[in-house]
Amino acid sequence: MSIIFDRSLFVTNPVMRYIAYAVLALFLSVIHIVFLRFIAVSSVTPDLLFILTVWIALVEGQFSGIIAGFLCGLLFDVVSTDVQGSNALAKTLAGFVAGFFYKEGFAMTTIGSARFLMICALAALIHNVVYYFLYTRPMETGFLMFFLKYGVATTLYTTVAAVFPMLVVNRQKDW
Amino acid sequence: MQRFIEFVVRFKNYITLCVLIVMSFAMMSFGDLSRLGGFRAVIVGSIGWMQSVFAWIPNPVALKSENAQLRELNLQLSIESARGRKAMVENVSLRKMLDLRKRVDVDLIAADIVGKTTTQLRNYATMNKGSANGVKEGMSVVTDAGLVGHVVGTSEDFAVIQLLLNRDTRVAAKVQRSRVDGIIAWDGETTLALKNVPASFDVQAGDMVITSNYSTRYPANIVIGRVTKVEEETNSLFRKIIVEPSADFTTLEQVFVVAELPDEQRRDLERRVEERIRQRTMER
Numbered sequence: 001m002s003i004i005f006d007r008s009l010f011v012t013n014p015v016m017r018y019i020a021y022a023v024l025a026l027f028l029s030v031i032h033i034v035f036l037r038f039i040a041v042s043s044v045t046p047d048l049l050f051i052l053t054v055w056i057a058l059v060e061g062q063f064s065g066i067i068a069g070f071l072c073g074l075l076f077d078v079v080s081t082d083v084q085g086s087n088a089l090a091k092t093l094a095g096f097v098a099g100f101f102y103k104e105g106f107a108m109t110t111i112g113s114a115r116f117l118m119i120c121a122l123a124a125l126i127h128n129v130v131y132y133f134l135y136t137r138p139m140e141t142g143f144l145m146f147f148l149k150y151g152v153a154t155t156l157y158t159t160v161a162a163v164f165p166m167l168v169v170n171r172q173k174d175w
Numbered sequence: 176m177q178r179f180i181e182f183v184v185r186f187k188n189y190i191t192l193c194v195l196i197v198m199s200f201a202m203m204s205f206g207d208l209s210r211l212g213g214f215r216a217v218i219v220g221s222i223g224w225m226q227s228v229f230a231w232i233p234n235p236v237a238l239k240s241e242n243a244q245l246r247e248l249n250l251q252l253s254i255e256s257a258r259g260r261k262a263m264v265e266n267v268s269l270r271k272m273l274d275l276r277k278r279v280d281v282d283l284i285a286a287d288i289v290g291k292t293t294t295q296l297r298n299y300a301t302m303n304k305g306s307a308n309g310v311k312e313g314m315s316v317v318t319d320a321g322l323v324g325h326v327v328g329t330s331e332d333f334a335v336i337q338l339l340l341n342r343d344t345r346v347a348a349k350v351q352r353s354r355v356d357g358i359i360a361w362d363g364e365t366t367l368a369l370k371n372v373p374a375s376f377d378v379q380a381g382d383m384v385i386t387s388n389y390s391t392r393y394p395a396n397i398v399i400g401r402v403t404k405v406e407e408e409t410n411s412l413f414r415k416i417i418v419e420p421s422a423d424f425t426t427l428e429q430v431f432v433v434a435e436l437p438d439e440q441r442r443d444l445e446r447r448v449e450e451r452i453r454q455r456t457m458e459r
Contacts, residue, residue, distance in 0.1 A: 033222055034229045062188045070195045077202075078218055085202030092195045099188065134203070 014060075021056055025072055028052060029079045044153040046161030049076050050127060053091050054098040054120050055165065059107040062099025069095025083134070090131040094123040112169035120162040124155040268429060271319035281394065282434035283317075284308055288427050289333070298338040298361075300324070302430060305332045313392065315433040321398035321421030322346070322386060323430055336430070339367060339399070339420055347390035348399055353377040356387055359399055359418065367400060369416040376414075378405055384418050391442050394433055 011017075028048040036045040049072040057065025073091030077084050101119050103110060110116055128151040136143045183190060272285070286304035304310050306329045316323040316336045324344075328335040337343065339361065346359040348369060355376045362368040372378055382402040386393045404417040 030225060034225050038232070038235075063191060066188060066191050066195060070199070073199075074202075079222060083203055084205060085199040088202065089196060089199035092192065092199060096188070096192050 017060075021052070021068065025049060025052055025075055029075050032076075033079055041157065042153070044150060044157055046158045047124070047127075047154065048161065049073070050091060050094060050124060050158055051120065051162050051165060053095045054116075054123055054162070055111065057095045057098035058102055058110050058116070058119065061102045061104075062096060065095035065099035065102070066092055067095075069093070086131060086134045089134070090127045093130055094127040097126050098123045108169055112166060114166075116166045116169075117159055117162055121155060121159045124158045125151075128152075128155050265428075268319070272429060272431065274319065283431040284310060284434050286310075286334075286430055286432060288430060291427065298340040298424070299327070300336045300338055300427060300430075302334050302336060302432075303332065304432065305330045305334050307331045309434055310334045310432050311436060313436050315393045315397070315435075316430050317397055317433060318422050318427070318430055320423065321400065322393065323422045323424075323427065325392060326432065334432070338424055339422070340365065340424055346393055346399065347387040348384050349387040350378050350402070351383040351385050352379075353382070356389065357384075357416070359384065362417070365420075365424075366403070367418040367420055369402070369418050370413070372414050372416055373412055374407060374414050378402060378414065378416055380405055391437050391445065393437075394435060 032045070032048055036048070039045065053065065053069040053072050056068040060068070069091035070088050073086075073088035074084075076087040076091070080087070098119055101110065101115070110119070129147065132147045132151045133143055136146045284304055286302040286308075288300050289303045290301035291299070300323075302310075302316075310326060310329050312326050312329055314326045316325060322339060324336045324338040324341070326334050327337045339346070339359070341361055342363075344359065344361045344367075347356070348359040349356045350369075353376070355372055355378055357369040357372040359367050360370055369378070369384060380402050384399045384402060386395055386397045386399060388395045398421050400418040400420040402416055403419045404415075406415040406417075408415050
């Protein structure tokens with residue numbers, strides 16, 4: 001057990017980290033489908049895969065963030081049976097935006113502070129603008145009203161959910 | 176080539192972004208998972224299985240929302256049910272009235288009761304048909320059950336009916352079975368009294384009372400009510416006969432106006448004869 005949770009293994013070996021990200025992404029997608037309905041507020045839920053994307057972008061850099069965003073989005077599109085590519089596009093852009101805040105060697109400092117929440121909020125806003133713009137295209141509903149109703153709520157809820165990884169990192173300064 | 180590689184390395188983030196955006200749009204234009212056939216079935220099946228495994232966990236938020244929705248639905252269904260019941264009752268009533276229309280050979284004007292004044296000594300009803308619809312003062316008003324009263328006032332669109340349960344009611348009536356004549360008057364309650372019937376005449380509880388040919392105000396043979404009680408009065412030549420009106424005045428909603436006025440010539444003649452007899456009596 002101690003080998004599995006040997007943190008240094010993930011810190012030093014990037015392959016292990018990427019495997020861990022992949023497993024975590026699958027796990028979060030299952031959580032999203034099965035359990036997130038319990039904390040849905042007016043059908044609005046936090047986007048866990050988005051938080052993972054921002055995390056990867058801040059830890060691994062913009063390039064990895066873009067790739068991670070695309071793959072997480074694709075995974076989300078598949079498991080949520082959404083239009084293929086809509087989440088992939090939105091999360092790719094989110095990873096790209098979050099990647100601008102990458103600072104080598106200071107990733108955990110960023111994640112463990114309120115800066116992480118601000119990055120999440122900004123990236124989530126862009127993510128949701130793109131996503132709900134694509135979402136409302138085939139509908140007669142106006143984008144602005146729909147975005148103000150659901151996009152802003154989802155952004156806020158996701159930002160609130162991002163508090164938990166922030167607190168976890170904040171309490172473990174030895175990362 | 177070296178410069179191209181350097182360019183790619185330098186702008187790899189932007190190039191990757193562009194490529195992935197193009198791929199995303201390509202996937203969107205490709206369409207949804209339904210085109211992936213078996214793959215979609217596997218995904219949907221897996222998700223469905225996972226959700227069913229954890230379906231037993233109650234969701235308080237969803238339950239609350241569902242509860243609210245069910246309450247709203249329940250309210251709507253209650254309203255619908257009440258409307259349905261009302262429509263059914265109205266339907267039965269209107270069908271009876273249609274039947275009445277077929278039974279009588281005079282013109283009838285259908286009207287709805289829009290107001291009622293049923294204080295003890297003033298039992299009037301207002302209906303939504305007036306002189307513009309051919310309603311005139313003196314016309315009789317009936318329902319499928321029987322006589323209701325007569326019109327005592329009209330405006331262009333409304334008319335006021337004096338109900339049978341009124342202190343001024345006097346209707347020449349007869350018992351349908353035995354053809355015994357009498358006068359129907361209001362007894363002050365919810366029933367009527369058949370007066371001027373000698374004690375020796377054949378009247379029994381259950382007999383139907385109808386309007387008489389002697390009536391100058393109402394058409395003949397309209398049902399007024401049913402005899403419910405016949406009492407012998409001590410020191411009197413007459414019986415006390417209680418008649419239950421056939422028309423239900425408490426639930427009066429639709430009525431018909433008999434579009435026929437009392438025969439003026441007959442009334443005029445009777446009035447003149449009465450006047451002459453009164454004058455002769457006074458001369459003597």
